[in-house]
Amino acid sequence: MYDKSIDAKWQKVWEDKKAFHAVTGGDKEKFYALIEFPYPSGAGLHVGHIRAFMGMEVLSRKKRMEGKNVLFPIGFDAFGLPTENYAMKNNIHPRIVTDKNIAIFTKQLKSVGYSFDWDRVIDTTDPKYYKWTQWIFLKLFEHGLAYKDKTYVNYCPKCRVILANEESQGGVCDRCDSEIVQMEKEVWMLKITDYADKLLDGLNEVNFPPRVRLEQENWIGRSYGAEIDFKVAGKEEKLTVYTTRPDTIYGVTYMALAPEHPILDKYKDEIKNFDEILEYRKAAAKKTEFERVELAKDKTGVKVDGLEIVNPVTGKVVPLWVTDYVMMGYGTGAIMAVPAHDTRDYEFAKKFGMDIIQVVANKSGQEVDLSKEAYTDIEEGVLINSDVINGLSVTEAKEKITKYLEDNNIGKAKKNYHMKDWAFARQRYWGEPVPIIKCPHCGLVPLKEEDLPLELPDVKDFIPGEDGESPLARVEEWVNVKCPKCGADAKRETDTMPQWAGSSWYFLRYMDPNNDEALASKEALNYWKQVDCYNGGMEHVTRHLIYSRFWHRFLYDIGVVPTAEPYARRSTQGLILAHDGSKMSKSKGNVVNPDDIVKEYGADTLRTYILFIGDYGMEAPWSETGVKGAKKFLDRVMRIESLVTDEDIDSKELDRELNVTIKKVSEDYEDMKYNTAIAAMMSYVNVLYKQEKVSKKYVKPLIQLLNPIAPHVTEELWEKLGFEGYLFESKWPEYDESKLVADEIEIPVQVNGTVRYRINVPSDADEATIEEVAKADPALANYIAGKEIKKVIVIKSKIVNIVIG
RNA sequence: GCGGGUAUGGUGGAAUUGGCAGACACGUCGGUCUUAGAAGCCGAUGCCGCGAGGCGUGAAGGUUCAAGUCCUUUUACCCGCACCA
Numbered sequence: 001m002y003d004k005s006i007d008a009k010w011q012k013v014w015e016d017k018k019a020f021h022a023v024t025g026g027d028k029e030k031f032y033a034l035i036e037f038p039y040p041s042g043a044g045l046h047v048g049h050i051r052a053f054m055g056m057e058v059l060s061r062k063k064r065m066e067g068k069n070v071l072f073p074i075g076f077d078a079f080g081l082p083t084e085n086y087a088m089k090n091n092i093h094p095r096i097v098t099d100k101n102i103a104i105f106t107k108q109l110k111s112v113g114y115s116f117d118w119d120r121v122i123d124t125t126d127p128k129y130y131k132w133t134q135w136i137f138l139k140l141f142e143h144g145l146a147y148k149d150k151t152y153v154n155y156c157p158k159c160r161v162i163l164a165n166e167e168s169q170g171g172v173c174d175r176c177d178s179e180i181v182q183m184e185k186e187v188w189m190l191k192i193t194d195y196a197d198k199l200l201d202g203l204n205e206v207n208f209p210p211r212v213r214l215e216q217e218n219w220i221g222r223s224y225g226a227e228i229d230f231k232v233a234g235k236e237e238k239l240t241v242y243t244t245r246p247d248t249i250y251g252v253t254y255m256a257l258a259p260e261h262p263i264l265d266k267y268k269d270e271i272k273n274f275d276e277i278l279e280y281r282k283a284a285a286k287k288t289e290f291e292r293v294e295l296a297k298d299k300t301g302v303k304v305d306g307l308e309i310v311n312p313v314t315g316k317v318v319p320l321w322v323t324d325y326v327m328m329g330y331g332t333g334a335i336m337a338v339p340a341h342d343t344r345d346y347e348f349a350k351k352f353g354m355d356i357i358q359v360v361a362n363k364s365g366q367e368v369d370l371s372k373e374a375y376t377d378i379e380e381g382v383l384i385n386s387d388v389i390n391g392l393s394v395t396e397a398k399e400k401i402t403k404y405l406e407d408n409n410i411g412k413a414k415k416n417y418h419m420k421d422w423a424f425a426r427q428r429y430w431g432e433p434v435p436i437i438k439c440p441h442c443g444l445v446p447l448k449e450e451d452l453p454l455e456l457p458d459v460k461d462f463i464p465g466e467d468g469e470s471p472l473a474r475v476e477e478w479v480n481v482k483c484p485k486c487g488a489d490a491k492r493e494t495d496t497m498p499q500w501a502g503s504s505w506y507f508l509r510y511m512d513p514n515n516d517e518a519l520a521s522k523e524a525l526n527y528w529k530q531v532d533c534y535n536g537g538m539e540h541v542t543r544h545l546i547y548s549r550f551w552h553r554f555l556y557d558i559g560v561v562p563t564a565e566p567y568a569r570r571s572t573q574g575l576i577l578a579h580d581g582s583k584m585s586k587s588k589g590n591v592v593n594p595d596d597i598v599k600e601y602g603a604d605t606l607r608t609y610i611l612f613i614g615d616y617g618m619e620a621p622w623s624e625t626g627v628k629g630a631k632k633f634l635d636r637v638m639r640i641e642s643l644v645t646d647e648d649i650d651s652k653e654l655d656r657e658l659n660v661t662i663k664k665v666s667e668d669y670e671d672m673k674y675n676t677a678i679a680a681m682m683s684y685v686n687v688l689y690k691q692e693k694v695s696k697k698y699v700k701p702l703i704q705l706l707n708p709i710a711p712h713v714t715e716e717l718w719e720k721l722g723f724e725g726y727l728f729e730s731k732w733p734e735y736d737e738s739k740l741v742a743d744e745i746e747i748p749v750q751v752n753g754t755v756r757y758r759i760n761v762p763s764d765a766d767e768a769t770i771e772e773v774a775k776a777d778p779a780l781a782n783y784i785a786g787k788e789i790k791k792v793i794v795i796k797s798k799i800v801n802i803v804i805g
Numbered sequence: 806g807c808g809g810g811u812a813u814g815g816u817g818g819a820a821u822u823g824g825c826a827g828a829c830a831c832g833u834c835g836g837u838c839u840u841a842g843a844a845g846c847c848g849a850u851g852c853c854g855c856g857a858g859g860c861g862u863g864a865a866g867g868u869u870c871a872a873g874u875c876c877u878u879u880u881a882c883c884c885g886c887a888c889c890a
Contacts, residue, residue: 170885218809219885332890619811795871799825
């Protein structure tokens with residue numbers, strides 16, 4: 001039986017021996033396995049964490065036994081809103097809340113028996129850590145990648161913070177699901193768009209699952225097109241638009257502006273209906289993102305009375321409209337409308353009675369019926385109604401027109417991205433202070449490196465201000481400083497960094513967690529280089545994963561780190577659902593607490609079950625009976641002891657089964673197919689149980705194979721059977737290729753595709769022999785019944801199919 | 806709207822390049838042990854059929870000696886993005 005009291009016994013041994021402590025340097029090959037470090041919330045560890053961490057846990061334990069120098073660290077991503085909100089509600093300082101939660105997480109994680117290196121624990125809220133987060137910020141500032149700008153930002157009224165695009169996906173706040181509103185505010189931004197190409201192209205250098213890669217590609221959203229300058233009729237003023245289809249320029253029948261477009265303000269005196277436009281602008285601003293999309297079906301807009309636009313290619317004058325289906329945040333905030341080939345332009349043109357001119361046709365050059373809908377199948381086709389580019393293919397037309405625009409200085413080829421710059425500011429207390437001083441004479445002045453860390457002031461009142469003002473703004477003795485450049489009275493920046501700051505580089509700090517001279521020593525960075533295997537959730541693909549790749553590539557560009565990409569391989573674990581297939585949630589009360597499972601069934605039961613539950617990357621429902629099944633298996637493993645004999649009994653069957661199992665399990669672990677690895681070990685255990693007595697040599701490798709998943713049980717059994725030393729120090733078993741196949745194998749014989757009987761042949765029998773045996777079998781006569789054999793297909797050591805007719 | 810994924814027994818899930826569908830486990834049934842129960846151990850278990858046999862991987866077609874796997878069409882659910890110019 002697996003008695004759960006052995007958990008603590010072995011955990012103490014590992015701790016006392018520092019069994020999993022990684023030392024930088026040495027002759028061994030290094031292996032760096034990383035899990036997304038947890039946010040220490042008051043809710044404690046979740047079964048989802050267990051699954052997320054187990055993948056790398058198994059690989060780490062296996063690699064150590066294979067003789068590698070393994071770095072498998074743990075830490076805490078502890079800045080952030082939930083802690084701060086809890087602190088405010090209960091009037092406790094977030095520092096105290098954080099320390100308490102970290103202590104709880106640590107205890108929980110240790111009770112599961114993870115082989116983390118507990119000497120490298122990091123906490124992003126520790127000034128010794130965030131000194132370097134601030135240092136990286138200063139480097140970004142120095143290189144022009146951190147800037148302050150007044151723009152439209154996403155604001156969550158409930159959390160009272162500005163959110164980055166990545167944190168407000170779907171128009172709702174990541175944290176509280178409230179609808180976000182657009183707000184014009186001056187905030188810190190990081191120029192992640194400068195790295196858009198590098199982030200895209202870097203995906204070719206790494207091994208990421210296809211869906212992870214695809215989501216990042218879509219999020220960055222690179223498109224190729226052209227910027228074209230249209231002239232305002234009768235003026236020198238240019239209106240620049242972005243289009244991916246410059247070839248359709250002959251189909252332009254009107255122009256459209258985002259409501260916030262600055263050209264409107266510039267010519268307000270000449271726009272006769274400027275009041276009406278202001279009204280429309282106000283209405284658009286009031287709509288949430290959600291409403292703006294939902295009401296998309298019904299296009300609205302206002303014609304600009306007083307300005308008209310000239311098509312630079314055709315010279316044709318077209319009207320100018322303002323509409324909220326054009327966004328200020330993408331392209332130039334202005335578009336050339338081609339109703340014939342764009343559904344949005346089509347709807348708008350129909351509603352407001354504008355011309356619709358087809359300019360792309362299928363190969364035959366036929367015009368299509370445009371009375372009902374736009375013709376959007378224009379990836380390929382031939383240009384019509386387009387003067388000099390008539391008859392050209394879409395590709396040729398794009399090239400020719402772009403060249404024309406460039407030659408005549410009225411436009412240029414242009415790449416665009418959907419990704420926006422990263423709004424890098426939180427109007428909250430519990431975050432890294434931005435190390436910048438605002439001087440009335442010198443502007444934004446960075447702190448000197450030797451003045452880092454800039455610590456958070458110890459205050460009692462950290463409730464955020466009403467209109468997007470940080471609580472730090474009220475701490476006068478902290479805010480008011482002298483300018484480091486000119487000595488004048490100045491103020492500190494009072495916004496703090498978003499939660500994603502600390503997690504954007506933490507994997508580097510693990511390499512050298514106590515260094516006060518640098519974020520990590522050159523020696524450590526050059527030794528550990530890159531994370532070999534990084535597991536985490538899909539929800540971070542367009543957040544943390546993209547942010548940290550950006551920071552790492554920046555650090556690479558300025559010579560701080562030795563590799564361009566931080567993670568060589570990425571894997572993702574599937575969600576654990578409640579038993580009924582719904583999502584686990586606090587409000588539904590269907591959350592499984594890992595502590596309960598550990599207490600009732602032991603840590604190894606939890607570990608085994610959570611990996612046996614299904615394909616590691618797929619979601620799977622929790623099942624209490626499944627947990628019991630895992631316990632039953634571990635009990636069976638422990639009871640193997642009663643079968644074991646010191647005698648040396650050879651068994652051809654066991655030789656084969658054992659070697660097949662070693663091969664299967666070793667390979668499955670590498671592919672993160674833990675469920676089938678466990679199934680293979682279960683099968684082997686079933687075979688062992690069929691024996692009267694089993695020699696130790698058939699049990700020892702099994703214990704080793706199972707160790708990464710069930711380390712307590714296997715270490716205990718290892719000791720009971722009297723094997724030398726500690727199991728965690730033993731060498732990973734290898735399989736003998738020659739023992740994988742039996743002398744004789746059974747092959748199914750199909751008649752017309754249906755299996756009818758089986759034959760036994762030597763495992764190395766060739767096709768001709770197999771065919772002969774199959775045909776000679778008396779069972780065949782039943783199926784032939786006067787018909788003749790037309791064909792026989794033999795797949796060596798697999799199958800025979802006899803076609804009759 | 807666009808992009809991606811999933812669908813296999815009563816249940817969770819296996820299945821390499823197209824080569825025995827249902828490994829492994831849960832559940833159920835039976836046996837054994839026991840005064841009895843629990844646990845353990847052993848066995849059976851896709852569906853229909855007494856049987857021979859037939860049917861069977863969301864649905865409908867197709868390719869092939871052979872299809873869960875490839876092709877075409879289609880349905881349901883899940884995830885991501887979304888007036889992307």
